[in-house]
Amino acid sequence: MPIFTLDGQNIPFEPGQTIMEAAMAAGVYIPHLCWYPEYEPHGSCKLCSVKVNGRLCSACTFPAAEGQEVVLNSEELQQLRLRLTQMLFVEGNHFCPYCEKSGQCELQALGYYVGMTDNHFPHFFPKREIDASHPDVLLDRDRCIFCGLCVRASRDEGKHVFELAGRGIETHLIVNSATGKLGDSELGASDRAAHICPVGAIVVKETAFRVPIGRRKYDHRTIAEMSLEEEAPLVRRRHDAKEEG
């Protein structure tokens, strides 16, 4: 197999794989929020930023190539990931201590992973609409980080319930229904799109706080450990499925 190096470690890859896919399959965690192995990459959060032969790239979209020298953990890139994470916190309204996703939230877990101890930037406190119109699913836009995973999941399910609209700080999540309300959309509680949100923006009702503190996903394990355990096998499965078909 061809190889590239990541922080000096040899990473084998299959032609067509991205740097993210190859690294995860090799057991090397690259921080990410908008990437999930089952969906096409979105390339929006930039937390997967690496330097490839000295050039800044998104590992989730950049194709792996023989002989590349990839840097992940330089001081500069660690600082960049910290600032990007802090920006995500101040751009939305995230109140971890009483959020039902606390302990199971990828943004919160990433905050711990990158060593975030303050927000660094002033809070935006944006005004965003909460949509509780669906009988089974709550949409709390305050917590949305615009990763687009619900958009891709719903699109792949053939329903197209969610879409991102606007640009920059005006970006917002819209719902495909006559009224724009989730309750009038085709979303079902068992849809993948209702469960893929990495933060607490889309949550299934009447499931909050069921897992006690101490037994939540990230209470004892880091996002790096959980991601490698859960997502690395999906990278391999997706690659095998592509090969077969």
Ligand code: SF4
């Ligand atoms: Fe991502 Fe969740 Fe926002 Fe959808 S609602 S874009 S999954 S953060």
Ligand code: FES
């Ligand atoms: Fe690569 Fe979000 S994970 S840009």
